[in-house]
Amino acid sequence: MGASSQPAEWNAAFLVGKALLETVQRLTLVAEYRDEDAHSHCRRVRYYTEFLVKQLGISDPDSGIMVFSSPMHDIGKVGTPDSILLKQEKLTPQEFEIIKTHTIIGEKILGGSSNPYLESARKFALHHHERWDGSGYPFGLKGADIPIEGRIMHLIDNYDALRSRRPYKLPFPHEDAVRIISEGNEITGPKHFDPDVLDVFRSHERTFREIFETLGEE
Numbered sequence: 001m002g003a004s005s006q007p008a009e010w011n012a013a014f015l016v017g018k019a020l021l022e023t024v025q026r027l028t029l030v031a032e033y034r035d036e037d038a039h040s041h042c043r044r045v046r047y048y049t050e051f052l053v054k055q056l057g058i059s060d061p062d063s064g065i066m067v068f069s070s071p072m073h074d075i076g077k078v079g080t081p082d083s084i085l086l087k088q089e090k091l092t093p094q095e096f097e098i099i100k101t102h103t104i105i106g107e108k109i110l111g112g113s114s115n116p117y118l119e120s121a122r123k124f125a126l127h128h129h130e131r132w133d134g135s136g137y138p139f140g141l142k143g144a145d146i147p148i149e150g151r152i153m154h155l156i157d158n159y160d161a162l163r164s165r166r167p168y169k170l171p172f173p174h175e176d177a178v179r180i181i182s183e184g185n186e187i188t189g190p191k192h193f194d195p196d197v198l199d200v201f202r203s204h205e206r207t208f209r210e211i212f213e214t215l216g217e218e
């Protein structure tokens, strides 16, 4: 072994670490391939998360871990039947109940690890449909009982979904999406969001627009 070589254990640990990160990225692709909208959504999620965690004052290593793990939030959709995931019409209440289980399936896929990347991804997957006022799922957690990963992703997902085309709805312009999140409509409203996350969104809505429009729908 030359003087400049690293010890064998160091190389092995380094390679295992690299392999873990790469495996996690590939897992994200599994979910993206199920649903054609998911690919560009996941790319944008990373940037929205990066911006939000910075504005919320979350520092490294937590911020870097969250940026990396956020695109895995919908990994549990691998367990949702195609007939529901790809349905062109509005879902029935029974189908909606099945969709809701993607949070629990995500936790099963990602849970049980002491690795901080997987633990952060697990929180994104399990909690991204919880709402600040307790009206979300799967547990109806309220306020700061919802891990920050869930509070961040709930706002990101709502903004991005409002801007995106769906089989049952046209995309909303940026101004309408901001108004719906800030003032509410019959589905979404400000009481669903962590007030600190909502403040960042309101103060920097142009950054959200920029991310959506730069990495827009393909």
Ligand SMILES: [Fe+2]
Residues within 6 Å of the ligand: 073, 074, 102, 128, 129
């Ligand atoms: Fe989801």
Ligand SMILES: [Fe+2]
Residues within 6 Å of the ligand: 041, 073, 074, 157
């Ligand atoms: Fe999402």
